[in-house]
Amino acid sequence: MKKIIYWLVGVMLALVVLIVGIFSYWYLGAANYHLTGVPVLNYHQVNDKYKTALTMTTADFEEQMKYLHDRGYHAITQKQFIQYMRGDGALPDKPVLITFDDGYVDNYECAYPIMKKYHMTGTIFLIMDLMEKPGYLTWNQVQSMSKNGMEFGSHTISHKPLPSFDENRMKYELTQSKQLMEQKLGKRVTCIAYPEGKYNDLVKTQTKAAGYSLAFTVNTGRDFPWDDPYELDRVPFFEGPMSFEHFEFRLIFSAFSALLWNTHAYLAHTEWCKPAAKYVPQP
Numbered sequence: 001m002k003k004i005i006y007w008l009v010g011v012m013l014a015l016v017v018l019i020v021g022i023f024s025y026w027y028l029g030a031a032n033y034h035l036t037g038v039p040v041l042n043y044h045q046v047n048d049k050y051k052t053a054l055t056m057t058t059a060d061f062e063e064q065m066k067y068l069h070d071r072g073y074h075a076i077t078q079k080q081f082i083q084y085m086r087g088d089g090a091l092p093d094k095p096v097l098i099t100f101d102d103g104y105v106d107n108y109e110c111a112y113p114i115m116k117k118y119h120m121t122g123t124i125f126l127i128m129d130l131m132e133k134p135g136y137l138t139w140n141q142v143q144s145m146s147k148n149g150m151e152f153g154s155h156t157i158s159h160k161p162l163p164s165f166d167e168n169r170m171k172y173e174l175t176q177s178k179q180l181m182e183q184k185l186g187k188r189v190t191c192i193a194y195p196e197g198k199y200n201d202l203v204k205t206q207t208k209a210a211g212y213s214l215a216f217t218v219n220t221g222r223d224f225p226w227d228d229p230y231e232l233d234r235v236p237f238f239e240g241p242m243s244f245e246h247f248e249f250r251l252i253f254s255a256f257s258a259l260l261w262n263t264h265a266y267l268a269h270t271e272w273c274k275p276a277a278k279y280v281p282q283p
């Protein structure tokens with residue numbers, strides 16, 4: 001009996017040491033991209049007008065940009081990120097790639113001035129069919145931001161999930177959006193964010209064939225050079241109001257957050273263990 005108790009205590013201690021070790025590694029290594037990868041932050045709307053699931057208030061967004069600035073994070077460019085993914089070129093200390101999906105007009109009106117204030121730049125993924133529509137960016141705004149260091153990527157023509165298309169329409173969504181943006185911006189378009197984060201093997205092959213260097217999903221996690229450049233993770237900041245502590249937690253413990261998000265997604269998509277998904281939190 002005594003032996004079993006010693007054995008159990010031993011196992012418990014080993015587990016505690018392991019868990020403390022892993023969390024210390026994440027915490028101490030959070031700022032070192034060689035150890036924990038590069039976080040690609042994913043926003044949608046930043047405004048004080050709407051309170052949708054995609055909206056972050058300007059005060060919260062400012063607090064987050066100020067935090068990144070004060071803690072010595074550096075917003076990197078698409079080119080720097082592409083080089084990193086290819087395994088060449090060192091990044092500045094504490095790199096982050098800041099991204100916005102859908103091209104909401106508040107990215108220009110609210111997010112962009114705050115980013116400028118804290119010397120941050122980022123990438124906005126545009127939907128061609130929604131450009132110039134109420135609530136979305138105009139080409140003039142895009143061009144003006146482009147001149148001032150903001151970057152852009154494709155979020156396709158229609159924003160319908162790419163796997164829902166036949167091969168021809170898929171090609172059209174990928175190549176036409178790229179061409180149109182290149183015409184309007186006078187710059188090469190190298191990045192895409194898959195609408196709704198949805199992709200499959202054909203989508204990845206066609207995205208590469210269309211000439212994109214990187215493709216972003218809405219899967220949670222940080223990115224390493226050995227990851228698939230057509231299946232890149234991001235750290236989500238678009239599920240409604242979010243406390244500052246939650247932002248900091250998700251930025252620092254992206255890997256832990258990703259582990260739980262991925263476990264949740266796996267369970268939710270696996271028939272026999274679906275009910276278990278609701279017990280896995282998505283911190």
Ligand SMILES: [Zn+2]
Binds near residue numbers: 101102155159195196
């Ligand atoms: Zn979208």
